[in-house]
Amino acid sequence: MSTVKMVEYEHASPEVKAVYDDLMARKGIDFVPNFWKTVASHPPTLIRLWRDLNEVMAPGRLDRLTKEMIAIAVSATNGCNYCINSHTAAAQALGMDAEMLGELMAVVGMFNLTNRMAEGYQVESDVLPTL
Amino acid sequence: MSTVKMVEYEHASPEVKAVYDDLMARKGIDFVPNFWKTVASHPPTLIRLWRDLNEVMAPGRLDRLTKEMIAIAVSATNGCNYCINSHTAAAQALGMDAEMLGELMAVVGMFNLTNRMAEGYQVESDVLPTL
Amino acid sequence: MSTVKMVEYEHASPEVKAVYDDLMARKGIDFVPNFWKTVASHPPTLIRLWRDLNEVMAPGRLDRLTKEMIAIAVSATNGCNYCINSHTAAAQALGMDAEMLGELMAVVGMFNLTNRMAEGYQVESDVLPTL
Amino acid sequence: MSTVKMVEYEHASPEVKAVYDDLMARKGIDFVPNFWKTVASHPPTLIRLWRDLNEVMAPGRLDRLTKEMIAIAVSATNGCNYCINSHTAAAQALGMDAEMLGELMAVVGMFNLTNRMAEGYQVESDVLPTL
Amino acid sequence: MSTVKMVEYEHASPEVKAVYDDLMARKGIDFVPNFWKTVASHPPTLIRLWRDLNEVMAPGRLDRLTKEMIAIAVSATNGCNYCINSHTAAAQALGMDAEMLGELMAVVGMFNLTNRMAEGYQVESDVLPTL
């Protein structure tokens, strides 16, 4: 249960309602997810995050599905339940199936393993990219 | 500096040398990276990791570049210097440029932010995918 | 559910009871929280943690509320549900409201983002404090 | 060393230069720190982060020094060297001395300990704040 | 609830059934734990993980109980509920009692504390092992 009272649509201020309306329209859903109703307890954060998220998730050189799969990889590595559930659902809506998730999880697992072994042995970098 | 003595090619046992040879051939390089020379201090681990890595990184439903970018996302989230450097170089060799890395880092940063806010507010899941 | 049997007040040894009594008195509560009943399964740990916690949380150059907000920041970054709930309640009892928590979460989120970007890009330190 | 080429002031585009100028003016420094020169390799990220950071770090219900100390707590928990160095220097410039940092580190250490013990024992929440 | 449909024994392919049978035989249980039914949604991962796990957990220079306690230490540090529960049960079956877990948790807690303080103060290494 959220540690703050979530802001329901009917009690929201006009600026919060504007974010809620835009969010439901863009996502094509008819409810406001708990994350956003929680963050709305601090309106400047709601507004900033919603603006940033749209900017970051817009398709660019990486497409939207790739971005959602990266979001799953980050959320699995951090162990954030809410985020894993919501990004998996979003990627599923964009076409990810169980086999693609299987490959994704295999990669996430593998590099969590090698990350800790490279650290645990204190291996020194010998490949230095400069893009 | 590695906490164990790295196994140099000329001192390697035949089974370790076989991995080194395969590794240099597949990667198209003429040296053995520090990670592998370190892990070779425990040959069963060297053999298992090299076998697993080839299996996990083989192109499937996700292509190789996408897998390397997921490896960067995991390594950045864990803060593993060696891994960040080596996967960034690998992705660069496969065509990732600074703009693609910029989008990748923007996504990684954004969801590290939302992961901690979803946890920090203890938001309850309201979207449950079943693939 | 705790992985060990929690030690209830009525079954506690005198040394455990002494910690429980002190804890309820100092916190002004009439029950022993689950964390402490769990840790009491290993009495030396109970005694050491309770002693340390009082020492660390005593108001000094930082006041008690600031210390509780730092505890929330750490717990949100680690994603520890029990800890987030209990430190948020403690900070609330000391006067933290939803707006202050909103600012706190905004800061926690922001620096989880920049932490991972600084790591992900392997940025080198160029500012070295010496206090 | 950054994995991308940093954008030096003299080679920056006008929109990047505008951020650099604002940044040096607000921070009262005459150089652009490595983090910002690195992030400038992806201008939309530079612009978004600088805007967000100013919004989040503006004094509100929490003062600037408290916010910098929370940034240190987050960065120490994540182990981000660049961030620890730069936020410690920033807090020092705002008046934090070694004794205050000592109290801060004691709190950060203590709750990293209790976080892992609460998780390690799977303690169930029994205190639920609703702000 | 798993984000993918778990593969029940009766619906499993022959290669998945073979892993399930081997797993129940080796563990001496008559059900397939959720982790394995979930991972079976991607058969190559199921097969690889089961093979690797048997290799890694076989008694060698470290005995099986020590390996399970290290698994608890890792899982507590990462805060993985499923893993903490299952490795604690496995260690308990091998003879770990509440007092041994108490010592283990005390060590895990203590070094999570010192890890963050060593990082938070940016302490430089002055002891370099070479095994």
Next chain:
Amino acid sequence: MSTVKMVEYEHASPEVKAVYDDLMARKGIDFVPNFWKTVASHPPTLIRLWRDLNEVMAPGRLDRLTKEMIAIAVSATNGCNYCINSHTAAAQALGMDAEMLGELMAVVGMFNLTNRMAEGYQVESDVLPTL
């Protein structure tokens, strides 16, 4: 480089010197490691940590070497360079060789992998120990 000035033996207060003397005697070394000289910038923390560490690391149901190997597992999972180096050296002095470290790292790697996969798939616990 530490973010605070380290306290050298010759400039230490009597209470800090007492810890330094005890520490060098117990460890059988003739210098004060950087971690302790850094923590000494806040004497109450130095005194508390040294007292706690001796209590936690005393041989009990788990022997000293097992405790040092758990310290390595925690430090590798957190990626703390200083701690990995110093606990690896301590375990080496107690008899750990490259093969034992190899098994330890294999276990640490394996469960960092399974931890993230259990989280990434949101697997529900089906084994609940009660010690």
